[in-house]
Amino acid sequence: MPELPEVETSRRGILPYCKNQLVTGVIIRNFNLRWPVNRSLANQLSGQRIENISRRAKYLLFETDRGTLILHLGMSGSLRVICNDEPALKHDHVDIQLANKRTLRFNDPRRFGSIHFTRRPVEQHKLIRDLGPEPLSADFTADYLHSTASNRKIAIKNFIMNSRIVVGVGNIYASESLYLAGIHPARMASRISLSRYEKLVTSIKQVLRAAIDSGGSTLNDFIQPDGQPGYFQHHFRVYGKSGQPCEQCHRPISQMTIGQRSTFYCAQCQR
Numbered sequence: 001m002p003e004l005p006e007v008e009t010s011r012r013g014i015l016p017y018c019k020n021q022l023v024t025g026v027i028i029r030n031f032n033l034r035w036p037v038n039r040s041l042a043n044q045l046s047g048q049r050i051e052n053i054s055r056r057a058k059y060l061l062f063e064t065d066r067g068t069l070i071l072h073l074g075m076s077g078s079l080r081v082i083c084n085d086e087p088a089l090k091h092d093h094v095d096i097q098l099a100n101k102r103t104l105r106f107n108d109p110r111r112f113g114s115i116h117f118t119r120r121p122v123e124q125h126k127l128i129r130d131l132g133p134e135p136l137s138a139d140f141t142a143d144y145l146h147s148t149a150s151n152r153k154i155a156i157k158n159f160i161m162n163s164r165i166v167v168g169v170g171n172i173y174a175s176e177s178l179y180l181a182g183i184h185p186a187r188m189a190s191r192i193s194l195s196r197y198e199k200l201v202t203s204i205k206q207v208l209r210a211a212i213d214s215g216g217s218t219l220n221d222f223i224q225p226d227g228q229p230g231y232f233q234h235h236f237r238v239y240g241k242s243g244q245p246c247e248q249c250h251r252p253i254s255q256m257t258i259g260q261r262s263t264f265y266c267a268q269c270q271r
């Protein structure tokens with residue numbers, strides 16, 4: 001599943017080919033994504049210039065004069081920039097044709113992705129308005145997490161995976177950052193000191209930045225006609241490593257279920 005680093009890598013991969021390009025046409029082969037694609041999308045977007053592509057949480061925001069296209073890759077979605085005459089394959093649901101004779105193509109086998117267009121300020125959109133701060137922004141601080149956590153009787157892992165608290169910390173990155181911070185994933189969010197939250201915020205930023213950096217090597221994949229661009233393998237310290245030795249204490253990594261999600265941690269190093 002594309003996590004925040006993959007979405008950010010997708011943004012960087014497609015941006016050079018889409019920025020300041022006029023949309024000359026939109027082809028929608030399948031309207032049945034996670035939510036039905038609005039029938040007016042082609043009309044709304046055609047003739048508009050893509051001024052920029054930004055990102056909020058795991059949403060890509062295509063900014064035009066008329067409004068903003070909000071695209072989510074879902075569980076299995078990917079974007080590619082191809083030549084206009086490249087034949088569509090199975091699961092190629094949406095094409096956005098550009099004046100530079102290229103096409104931005106959205107492929108999504110499982111169809112959990114989504115596409116919306118809004119003419120109102122995007123921060124007021126129902127998908128966006130309740131989101132917490134971006135993890136890599138200056139708004140995401142230990143003070144913020146610590147004060148928000150007071151009275152929260154939930155496991156820290158569930159707390160940081162809640163997109164109203166902070167966006168983009170998926171299951172993998174929650175396990176990895178808690179390991180780096182030495183915090184047990186089941187510890188109550190309200191029972192963690194400010195100084196430990198400082199470590200956690202630093203760790204979250206560190207693991208996400210490292211993953212985004214490692215995506216840099218895949219940027220050229222976005223103009224290949226096939227494949228799954230932006231999906232890359234990271235080096236994980238605990239995720240998926242139950243039974244293997246901890247890098248710090250060499251005891252076996254443990255696994256438990258928190259909030260119905262597999263959670264990996266070191267029982268020795270994380271308290």
Ligand SMILES: [Zn+2]
Nearest residue numbers: 246249266269
């Ligand atoms: Zn350990």
